[in-house]
Amino acid sequence: MGNRYLRRLATLFFSLFVISLLSFALIEFSPGGAMARYVENPNISQADRTRMAERFGLDRPAPLRYFIWLRNTVQGDLGTSFMTGRPVLTEILERLPATLKLMTFSFFVSIIVAIPIGIYSATHRHSLFDHLAATGSFLGLSLPSFWFGLLMIYIFAIWLNWLPSGGMITPWFDPSAYPLLIRPFVIFWEHTRYLLMPAIVLSLSNIGSWSRYMRSSMLDVISQNYIRTARANGVPERKVVYKHALRNALTPLVTLMGLDLPGFFAGAVVTEQIFAWPGMGRLFISAAGNRDYQVLMGIIMITAVLVLLGNLLADLMYRFLDPRVNYEG
Amino acid sequence: MLKRMLALLLMLVMVVAITASCGQTSKTQTAEPLVWGMHQDIETLNPIFTESANEANILNGIFSTLIKVNSELEFEPYLLEELPVVSQDGLTYQFKLREGVKFHDGVELTAQDVKFTYEMKMAEKNAVPSRLRWERIADFQIKDEHTFYITLKEPDVTWLEGWAYAESMIVPKHILEAEFVQGGNELSKGGLFSRNPIGTGPYKFVEWSANEFVMLEAFADYFRGKPQIEKIVFKVVPDLNTMLARFSNGEIDIYDRVAPDHYEQLLTLQEEGMPIDVHNSPSFMSMNAIFNLRLPVFQDRAVRQALNYAFPKQQFVDVVLNGVATVAHADTPPMSWAYNPNLKQYDHNPEKASQLLEEAGWKLGEDGVRAKDGVRLSFTINTNTGNPVREAFQEIAKQEWEAIGAEVFIQNYEAATLFGDILTNIKFEMIVLGWSAGIDPDSKTLWHSSQQPEQFGAGQNYAGFVNPRIDQLLEAGLQETNQEARMTIYHEIQQILSQEVPYLFICFFNSITAVPANLENFRPNPTLAGNAWNISEWKLN
Numbered sequence: 098m099g100n101r102y103l104r105r106l107a108t109l110f111f112s113l114f115v116i117s118l119l120s121f122a123l124i125e126f127s128p129g130g131a132m133a134r135y136v137e138n139p140n141i142s143q144a145d146r147t148r149m150a151e152r153f154g155l156d157r158p159a160p161l162r163y164f165i166w167l168r169n170t171v172q173g174d175l176g177t178s179f180m181t182g183r184p185v186l187t188e189i190l191e192r193l194p195a196t197l198k199l200m201t202f203s204f205f206v207s208i209i210v211a212i213p214i215g216i217y218s219a220t221h222r223h224s225l226f227d228h229l230a231a232t233g234s235f236l237g238l239s240l241p242s243f244w245f246g247l248l249m250i251y252i253f254a255i256w257l258n259w260l261p262s263g264g265m266i267t268p269w270f271d272p273s274a275y276p277l278l279i280r281p282f283v284i285f286w287e288h289t290r291y292l293l294m295p296a297i298v299l300s301l302s303n304i305g306s307w308s309r310y311m312r313s314s315m316l317d318v319i320s321q322n323y324i325r326t327a328r329a330n331g332v333p334e335r336k337v338v339y340k341h342a343l344r345n346a347l348t349p350l351v352t353l354m355g356l357d358l359p360g361f362f363a364g365a366v367v368t369e370q371i372f373a374w375p376g377m378g379r380l381f382i383s384a385a386g387n388r389d390y391q392v393l394m395g396i397i398m399i400t401a402v403l404v405l406l407g408n409l410l411a412d413l414m415y416r417f418l419d420p421r422v423n424y425e426g
Numbered sequence: 427m428l429k430r431m432l433a434l435l436l437m438l439v440m441v442v443a444i445t446a447s448c449g450q451t452s453k454t455q456t457a458e459p460l461v462w463g464m465h466q467d468i469e470t471l472n473p474i475f476t477e478s479a480n481e482a483n484i485l486n487g488i489f490s491t492l493i494k495v496n497s498e499l500e501f502e503p504y505l506l507e508e509l510p511v512v513s514q515d516g517l518t519y520q521f522k523l524r525e526g527v528k529f530h531d532g533v534e535l536t537a538q539d540v541k542f543t544y545e546m547k548m549a550e551k552n553a554v555p556s557r558l559r560w561e562r563i564a565d566f567q568i569k570d571e572h573t574f575y576i577t578l579k580e581p582d583v584t585w586l587e588g589w590a591y592a593e594s595m596i597v598p599k600h601i602l603e604a605e606f607v608q609g610g611n612e613l614s615k616g617g618l619f620s621r622n623p624i625g626t627g628p629y630k631f632v633e634w635s636a637n638e639f640v641m642l643e644a645f646a647d648y649f650r651g652k653p654q655i656e657k658i659v660f661k662v663v664p665d666l667n668t669m670l671a672r673f674s675n676g677e678i679d680i681y682d683r684v685a686p687d688h689y690e691q692l693l694t695l696q697e698e699g700m701p702i703d704v705h706n707s708p709s710f711m712s713m714n715a716i717f718n719l720r721l722p723v724f725q726d727r728a729v730r731q732a733l734n735y736a737f738p739k740q741q742f743v744d745v746v747l748n749g750v751a752t753v754a755h756a757d758t759p760p761m762s763w764a765y766n767p768n769l770k771q772y773d774h775n776p777e778k779a780s781q782l783l784e785e786a787g788w789k790l791g792e793d794g795v796r797a798k799d800g801v802r803l804s805f806t807i808n809t810n811t812g813n814p815v816r817e818a819f820q821e822i823a824k825q826e827w828e829a830i831g832a833e834v835f836i837q838n839y840e841a842a843t844l845f846g847d848i849l850t851n852i853k854f855e856m857i858v859l860g861w862s863a864g865i866d867p868d869s870k871t872l873w874h875s876s877q878q879p880e881q882f883g884a885g886q887n888y889a890g891f892v893n894p895r896i897d898q899l900l901e902a903g904l905q906e907t908n909q910e911a912r913m914t915i916y917h918e919i920q921q922i923l924s925q926e927v928p929y930l931f932i933c934f935f936n937s938i939t940a941v942p943a944n945l946e947n948f949r950p951n952p953t954l955a956g957n958a959w960n961i962s963e964w965k966l967n
Contacts, residue, residue, distance in 0.1 A: 127842075127843070128839075128842075128843045128846065128847035128848075129840075129842030129843045129844075129845070129846030129847055130842070130846040130847070132846065133841070133842040133843070133844075133845045133846025133847070133850075134841075134842065134845070134846075135477070135555060136845035136846060136849060136850055137845055137859070137860070137861075138477060138555075138556075139861060139862060139863075139864075139871065139886060140477070140555075140556045140558055140559075140593070141477065141555050141556045141558075142556070142558055142871075142884060142885075143879055143883055143884050143885070144883075144884060145554075145555060145556050145557060145558070147883075148553075148557075149553050149555065152551070152553040153553070177614075177616070178616065180469045181469045181470060181615060181616045181620075182469075182470065182475065182553070182614045182615025182616030182617070182620070183614070183615075183616030184616075188636070191636050192636060192637065247667055247668070247671075250668060250671050251671065254671060254672075254675060254677075255671055255674060255675045258675060261677060262668060262671050262672050262675065262677060263663060263668055263672060263677075264638060264639075264661065265638060268459075268633070268635070268638075268639045268641055268659050268661070269458060269459060269641070269657070269659070370664050370665055371665050371668060372668070373637075373638070373661075373662060373663050373664060373665070373668065375635065375636060375637035375638040375662075376637075379467070379637045379664065380637065382664075383467055386840075386841065386842060387842065388842050388846070
């Protein structure tokens with residue numbers, strides 16, 4: 098048992114190493130360079146650019162820079178951002194909470210919406226609701242999020258003026274202006290109203306795919322012998338569905354959720370841009386555009402760690418949901 | 427049942443609380459700050475390391491410069507008693523600082539701070555983006571607390587202007603020196619000071635939330651008197667469509683550097699009764715298509731002139747840019763004192779273009795493409811992706827030029843690739859770019875033969891333009907101090923440029939800014955000082 102986990106851990110580190118090597122090579126082969134952003138500025142001469150590149154150590158050969166990066170990263174130092182001159186880790190940690198907040202919220206929104214839709218569609222197959230849900234899922238899967246995001250902004254922020262169109266909090270928000278009794282609700286609402294639209298946009302495609310997946314998985318399980326047995330034994334339908342079938346139907350979905358985690362990070366890049374959400378996705382875009390290699394590598398590695406851990410967690414959940422799964426075998 | 431009742435009750439309380447809180451927010455709206463929308467993130471608030479226009483707007487609030495260039499393009503003393511006095515030989519400048527100017531921590535500004543700012547710009551380990559203006563200084567002498575002399579290595583009439591911009595804002599020695607020493611004689615662009623800036627400007631720094639906003643608050647001891655607007659927030663809105671949306675529902679008060687295709691929508695908002703002013707003013711930003719003159723096809727002046735004749739500049743400005751630009755004939759914008767109004771103009775005339783090519787020996791081949799001595803009139807236009815204006819230029823140019831017998835391809839790259847590789851390594855045939863000029867007409871780095879980056883490792887003569895007369899004039903223009911005489915020189919330079927057309931000069935952009943109608947004293951400034959240059963004078967009625 099312990100061996101098994103050790104092996105998994107070793108695989109995890111090996112994956113991280115391969116990811117870092119590939120990413121570094123990809124970034125290195127992309128033309129431009131960290132000084133490209135200064136070319137259009139007439140006040141910055143070529144000599145200035147050469148001098149700065151030397152300060153950043155960019156005049157060293159790429160393999161050497163990779164080994165320096167690797168050595169420092171193993172020691173927990175992700176380097177310094179060329180854009181801001183601050184440690185990459187600081188830059189990321191400053192934005193990670195915003196991204197995690199958005200991801201967690203939309204993850205739960207996805208689950209809360211997708212699972213009931215899936216169950217209802219499965220138990221009421223070919224009903225009007227089932228057809229509507231099917232259409233809705235395909236729409237959700239195929240709508241581009243930048244378009245859907247703008248549409249939401251036009252409806253809820255401009256037309257109805259219910260929600261703010263972007264940002265994470267009102268800069269001059271001051272909870273002490275409210276009576277103590279309702280203060281927690283005010284704070285809760287202040288956070289939620291900014292979170293709602295980006296979270297919905299981010300969860301849209303997941304709701305689409307997860308609800309379809311839930312439906313088919315549920316249908317599979319319902320047709321199993323043990324469900325027929327349960328029904329034959331006179332177990333009430335509700336209990337059959339929610340106790341016996343649901344748990345078994347959830348197992349494959351959990352794997353899918355684990356696999357979809359990178360999708361959340363990718364989706365966050367676009368969503369954060371539209372809704373001016375100050376998270377890692379935004380940092381990633383500017384780092385990519387400005388060829389801030391250190392920041393790019395940092396974000397890729399931290400995302401990789403989170404995704405690999407997420408998959409590990411999904412595996413563990415899987416085992417918890419289905420005791421038949423045994424890593425010994 | 428009881429559980430359900432309780433849950434319902436809880437819901438009710440929440441709804442009430444939420445509605446109550448909404449009411450509360452609108453009541454406190456009067457205390458809300460002025461919100462400026464910027465579409466790019468900022469990187470530092472330390473003027474030593476700044477180079478971006480966005481940062482300049484914020485830094486205008488926090489710091490001060492020695493002089494200002496006002497919206498009429500005149501120099502004004504700012505931290506100085508009067509404009510500096512220049513010696514006979516044009517080498518030594520005498521500066522006299524105002525007395526009683528205080529930093530936000532109460533310490534008084536002295537000549538030591540100015541000298542320290544210069545030293546930080548030149549400190550070997552500091553990754554300062556531009557040293558162009560600072561490298562020209564030969565000597566910095568402090569006479570007393572408020573008087574100092576700067577001597578240049580050689581006379582340079584363009585040098586003073588630099589003191590008006592964000593990169594020359596004065597930093598406090600008594601705070602920053604410790605950081606410099608602790609860092610091993612090195613300042614970092616992301617050091618403590620860059621996140622807690624202290625200057626002598628009208629606004630104190632309050633908070634910077636990364637990728638989100640920067641908040642400033644009026645400084646009571648500002649040397650020109652406390653500004654009227656209490657708080658100003660600079661908010662980052664990366665997507666321009668979202669920016670327009672947020673501006674139209676009042677979340678953003680100032681929408682600066684408006685996208686050209688948003689101009690009409692803003693005017694519509696104004697017509698529909700939204701209380702806003704839409705400022706439309708000329709800028710120093712130009713748009714050009716650069717010929718690579720090293721290629722045989724573009725070495726022939728007739729080809730360059732023909733392509734100029736065949737491109738409808740005026741229609742491009744009217745249709746693609748909604749008229750918010752001026753057609754360009756050379757490198758100097760019409761608002762400059764050195765502008766030459768009598769230049770060779772290339773009005774849209776495809777027949778003349780064909781005729782020019784025909785006369786120069788570019789004959790139509792069997793494939794419908796002109797050629798001369800085995801060189802085909804075939805080339806590719808590059809620009810960066812995601813720039814609708816530049817892409818529109820390419821489409822129109824391709825269509826018009828193919829009609830006169832050219833073969834045109836379009837290939838675009840992401841910005842970092844275009845500037846960092848295609849442009850700097852001269853891998854283009856024709857490239858569409860924007861340049862921003864200074865208020866001085868000098869353009870040596872663009873046209874002087876010594877400024878070809880691939881040969882001399884310096885300069886921005888990407889076109890590879892070589893013209894002895896131009897070299898001579900550019901050098902003379904930098905040494906002449908009499909403005910009348912300089913004007914003659916720059917008129918001739920523009921004359922030659924419009925004849926030789928090393929670029930296809932397309933247009934000078936206008937800069938559009940939408941502000942609340944009750945914002946007083948907002949006067950757009952086309953220089954690098956930016957539109958927040960007089961932020962301390964703004965008033966809300």
